[in-house]
Amino acid sequence: MKFIVEILNSIRSLNVRQLLSQAITIGLIMSTALMIWKGLICVSGSESPAVVVLSESMEPGFQRGDMLFLRMTEEPIRTGEIVVYNVDGRSIPIVHRVIKVHEHRDTGEVDVLTKGDNNLADDRSLYAHRQLWLHRHHIVGRAVGFLPYVGWVTLIMSEMPVIKYLVIGALGLFVMAKD
Amino acid sequence: MHTFWYRANAVLTFAVTILAVICGMASLSDNFNFPSPHAHVQVLNINWFQKQPNGNDEVSLTLNISADLQSMFTWNTKQVFVFLAAEYESPQNSLNQVSLWDGIIPSKEHAKFSIHTTNKYRFVDQGNNLRGKAFNLTLHWHVMPKTGKMFADKIVMTGYRLPEDYR
Numbered sequence: 001m002k003f004i005v006e007i008l009n010s011i012r013s014l015n016v017r018q019l020l021s022q023a024i025t026i027g028l029i030m031s032t033a034l035m036i037w038k039g040l041i042c043v044s045g046s047e048s049p050a051v052v053v054l055s056e057s058m059e060p061g062f063q064r065g066d067m068l069f070l071r072m073t074e075e076p077i078r079t080g081e082i083v084v085y086n087v088d089g090r091s092i093p094i095v096h097r098v099i100k101v102h103e104h105r106d107t108g109e110v111d112v113l114t115k116g117d118n119n120l121a122d123d124r125s126l127y128a129h130r131q132l133w134l135h136r137h138h139i140v141g142r143a144v145g146f147l148p149y150v151g152w153v154t155l156i157m158s159e160m161p162v163i164k165y166l167v168i169g170a171l172g173l174f175v176m177a178k179d
Numbered sequence: 180m181h182t183f184w185y186r187a188n189a190v191l192t193f194a195v196t197i198l199a200v201i202c203g204m205a206s207l208s209d210n211f212n213f214p215s216p217h218a219h220v221q222v223l224n225i226n227w228f229q230k231q232p233n234g235n236d237e238v239s240l241t242l243n244i245s246a247d248l249q250s251m252f253t254w255n256t257k258q259v260f261v262f263l264a265a266e267y268e269s270p271q272n273s274l275n276q277v278s279l280w281d282g283i284i285p286s287k288e289h290a291k292f293s294i295h296t297t298n299k300y301r302f303v304d305q306g307n308n309l310r311g312k313a314f315n316l317t318l319h320w321h322v323m324p325k326t327g328k329m330f331a332d333k334i335v336m337t338g339y340r341l342p343e344d345y346r
Contacts, residue, residue, distance in 0.1 A: 003184075060285070061257070061258060061260065061283070061323045062323075076274075079262070079264050079276040079319065080262060080278075080321055080331060081331070082321075097260075099262075099300060100277050100278060100300070101275070101276040102272050102275050102276075103272055104273070105271055105272055105273040106271075111305070117281075143329065144328065145206075145328050145329065146323065146328075147202065147326055147327075148325065174184070
């Protein structure tokens, strides 16, 4: 493992000035990532502008590991749109299609019913106990764009933490060893 | 500077960039497709029409839906999701949209169809406003791409009316 020895040697030969400049590099990388994410939140208006599909309920349109881009605007919610919603008491957001909308004349509030394209029944069984409709505050965003397979990176990392630590470790070494 | 790892990194970055550009171009190319869909829907029969115990009106319809959505398909189209919704106003609600039927069209060969069906989802009102109600039937479609931006549009068909009495 000549490569690893070389890296270790280069770490050992670091002086303080180099170490500080590398700390700044790492900080820059991390803050850039954070800025991109927060920037996306501002542009999309949604608190989670990109989500990864976790289940098979929207097959064959969306498969496990596909990535969706969300937007949340003031526009009213209409049937056919694919929305991401949270149910009270459930931590994982759900990506399903709107099949029914009732918009109240006096308050402007909407009653929304959703269903997964690949599911036989509508989502009432997924909602909170005795909940018949979703309302606007449940909805995080509507899907506007689609990128296949990209989400597998996060799926693999969340399901196999070992790989996550390996990748982070390798990246860390790479940055440290940079001349 | 010219170690194996630097080169591997450069090649990987370049490959991902090219892939992203190609995906972006594939999605942009959809903008040059101007679809010209046709649709025709007939309400063949009111199977039954009644007030549920909880006071909401419910109706069961038999529909004939024929449509030609072949022009939706481009090389970047994975599938087209198509659905028919009844849309009407009622005293409490400025808009009611009730999906009656939907289907997934996997390829261009299946995009010209004519089907005979009862409503797949229940046509239930919020309240009892359906007697004599005029409503629109709207055929919506949602084009799901292989990659990139999703498109949606619709054809509104007007002039449908439910009967004055329960049956």
